[in-house]
Amino acid sequence: MTPPPLPFFVYGTLRPGEPNHDAFLRGRTLTEEPARLAGAVLYDGPGYPYAVEAPGGSGTVHGDLVTARPEDYHALLAALDHLEEYAPNDPHSLYERVARQVLRDTDATAVRAWVYVAAPPVAARLRARGRLIETGDWTTRRPG
Known part of the structure; x- marks a missing residue:
């Protein structure tokens, strides 16, 4: 079954200025907005x-x-699934791709988008002994 063409919510290395942004997103997007x-x-x-x-x-x-x-959507979806090591129903996936509501920062409009979240076993390990980024913003993390 082909997934619906939703936008993507990116929060780490795919954000503007981060290492994977240009490699995966440059020239393939219509819009990029804080959310x-x-x-x-x-x-x-x-x-x-x-x-x-x-x-x-x-x-x-x-x-x-x-x-x-639109013309880049399916190739981008496949590339991001590969980057995030996501495969549907694979118990070894690090992430799951899920459809969630995100809010645009500009006007708080809710938009349904694909989000790569930690797969359940990874999430359980992180909750037990992971390092929380208190701000919820990858760009504000402290090195080390």
């Missing part, structure tokens, strides 16, 4: 972050809402 995902927290990973859905809906992850150019 946030409520009901999730952010953990530091090995060079990239993980959004973890928070029990009780607390927390906010800051990022960008990216709308792909």
